[in-house]
Amino acid sequence: MTDVNIMTGGPHENLSDDWQQLAGEWIGVDRGTLRLVKAGIKPILAVGDFDSLTASEFQLVREHVQKIEQVPSAKDDTDTELAVKAALTDFSADKVTLVGATGGRLDHFLSNLFLPLQPRFLDDIERIHLLDEQNHVDYYGPGTHEIQPLPGYRYVAVINLTPVTDLAIVGAKYPLKPWSAAYPYAWASNEFIGNEPFTVSWTTGQVAIIYSRDRIGQKVDN
Structure with a gap:
């Protein structure tokens, strides 16, 4: 089984205490990539427009992540959607866990909660999970x-x-x-x-x- 965890940029206080112990590989989404790097985790992919990072922060990401997919800010897919698509398609993940996908902005949370209902992800809906400090979805x-x-x-x-x-x-x-x-x-x-x-x-x-x-x-x- 291939597990891929996706770290998004949600508030740190909403992360589960043991998120670093999750089995599998990691994909970083925008500022979530910096969180992984600072935790000593080397993601297999970083994706996003990275407009939430300063120049020095993005340089740190470039120094620690081999594969970076930088995309325009104006696009049809969210950064998280691109990460889920990569996990399922490029890395053939059997299990995809979104971390840091709750808390903070309500529109971001609802976008992540309803993401598996999109027709392109529907066949893989049972592979997708959300995890935060108090909830497992x-x-x-x-x-x-x-x-x-x-x-x-x-x-x-x-x-x-x-x-x-x-x-x-x-x-x-x-x-x-x-x-x-x-x-x-x-x-x-x-x-x-x-x-x-x-x-x-x-x-x-x-x-x-x-x-x-x-x-x-x-x-x-x-």
């Missing part, structure tokens, strides 16, 4: 899926990002009988029963499974 297409507990995450949400048909949850703390809607909806704050997996199924639509945990230092539940 997986994507699924129609079918029956067994959702396994993830250590460190108490809560799990089932969110249809598109219209959905016959969405059902079996074996979780809060089950759901087959349900259909023409609009996105978040079945949030569900939980596993012990360490047992639960099953989610639906016939049409795209669904995100979001594992989440409360902020670090919180002593009681919300």
Whole structure:
């Protein structure tokens, strides 16, 4: 399996504490490349317009990254979209994890959250994941899926990002009988029963499974 992690330029405080321990190669997106270089990680590719870097910062990137794809600021694709495309096409990634893709500007976050729904990425939707300090996001297409507990995450949400048909949850703390809607909806704050997996199924639509945990230092539940 080929894992490719993509470091974007989101706020540092939103990064998971163990992001540097992620297995696989790295692609840097714009200022995210500088974050990798400063962490001692040599990305296999850097992509972006790099307009967020000073001249000296970009020089540091050039000294540590062998392959840099500098693109114009005005273009059809975002830098992150170009990075995901490269991970799937050029590096044949089996798993793509976006890091630093949440927090900060809401438009950037929503662009990243909905990125796997684009027709060009839809066939690979289950390969794409998002990770930050409090959340781990997986994507699924129609079918029956067994959702396994993830250590460190108490809560799990089932969110249809598109219209959905016959969405059902079996074996979780809060089950759901087959349900259909023409609009996105978040079945949030569900939980596993012990360490047992639960099953989610639906016939049409795209669904995100979001594992989440409360902020670090919180002593009681919300």
